[in-house]
Amino acid sequence: MSTGWRLKLPAIFFYFMKTRAVIFSIWSRFHIVFIVLTSVFFAYDKLYRFYKVKENAPVQYFYNNLFFNTPFRYYGKLTAAGSPYGYFAPNIRASGLIIGESGGKKYTALFNGFEAAMRFSVLSARVTNNLIDSRDSTDHKLEDRFMDLLFKSIAVKIYNQNKCTQDSLFVSYNIVGFPTLKEYTAGNRQPYLIKLKEVKISK
Amino acid sequence: MKTFIKNIFKQPVATTQNPLWMVCLRCGIALISFAHFMALQPDFDNIFSAHAFVSPDIANATRDFLLPSIYSIYKSIQGIIPISYEAVLLFFRILYPLTLLFLLAGLFTRPAAILSLALHLVITNSMEYYSYGVDLFTSIALFYCCVFPIGSLFSLDVLWFKKVSPSADRISKCLKLFQTHVCIMYFFSGLEKLMGYNWRNGESIWRMLHGYNATESVNFDFLYNTPIPLLIGWATVMLELLYPLFINIQQTRKWWLAGIVIFHVSIAFFMGLYFFSSVMIILNLTAYYMPFIEENKPVLAPKSLPQLIEA
Structure with a gap:
């Protein structure tokens, strides 16, 4: 291996590591926002169903047409981030x-x-x-x-x-x-x- | 004021966080998932086979079409090679526990984690009608096993392939993400319970102790004229809702963690959800117990001969 490459390889390695860290940072923020938005939707949906409240049209539009699109639904399914967490809530059924x-x-x-x-x-x-x-x-x-x-x-x-x-x-x-x-x-x-x-x- | 708040939420710096939490996540979830799958083996045919309670073609009709099911995979490959449904089922029955054992040992950790998650999702999707909380939380834990560098400690990858340990900063970022997810889970679980009046008037606890009582020998009827159902109901809601706050305060962390562990042990005992509770306890210990264990003080390396002579 030439001396040039020997010098370049650590630089490439550190550049890759840094890029990976940046990608991880961006993705983790996206992941958290995704989990929060999904949880808000499920909480809202349960509230609406439990008390039979009239749906809020803009909220429904945002979730049905913009948020729950196919790529996001795939993402939610594969990462298990697209599911509700409120088991036995709002009440326990018979x-x-x-x-x-x-x-x-x-x-x-x-x-x-x-x-x-x-x-x-x-x-x-x-x-x-x-x-x-x-x-x-x-x-x-x-x-x-x-x-x-x-x-x-x-x-x-x-x-x-x-x-x-x-x-x-x-x-x-x-x-x-x-x-x-x-x-x-x-x-x-x-x-x-x-x-x-x-x-x-x-x- | 800012310093005061900062001090309350003080986290140990990345270099002093105990990286054993990654081992706890990997081994804990692999072990529980393995035990869980094994617990299903005596009745595997009753749930998955062609003669199951819900036959596979019926179950397949309501599966989530984003992911395949065992039956849909069988249908797809049947057109290419003649294979029976039982053979495909056997493949899943052997491969899933095998990948979990690889994950437990930390051998080819990342591929094993990815394969475990994929198989788990397909198996869960094949029994949509039977799935409950434990399946979701197992998926979450397996997903983080795919993303985090969990094979870099106490694993065969390290022993045999000399896997390099990631930086303390990277491990810290992974932990932060995991902790945030756990906090969101509990907060929304508490919030959804708070929305219904049954948790606020003790009715849910009363109903849980009678409708879902796994300890049939214990009679809880005497609780009707006590404030216990009401208090337990409110305690559950508060424990979950305020989890993100008190688990992150250094002074209250161990108490809140103890509270949540007791809560899950009670679920296991009273409702019989043993595997669900085990998974939740592992998630909690991984996020808020293991990283804060103080490591033994490092043993000083013996000085070399020239250093000793110099001294």
């Missing part, structure tokens, strides 16, 4: 429960480990929440048909898992509720189960 019934016997999904059972309870909550939310709207035919497919898929699995001997199985999607503090103080102390939907599968 938990969902999926129960199978056939020939007077009750069946549930069976698992070998705790983690999968936990994840199934997440699925139950999602499905039942979807049922509650869709009650407000009327024009969700495609989504409803998809949900029916989903319910049947879960029902078939419960039927096969439990080795049901009967020809049919009813699978219901329920909300498990517990009296509020006020109700409990007033003497209403029984937990309740509200059936939201029932699916029948036959052989």
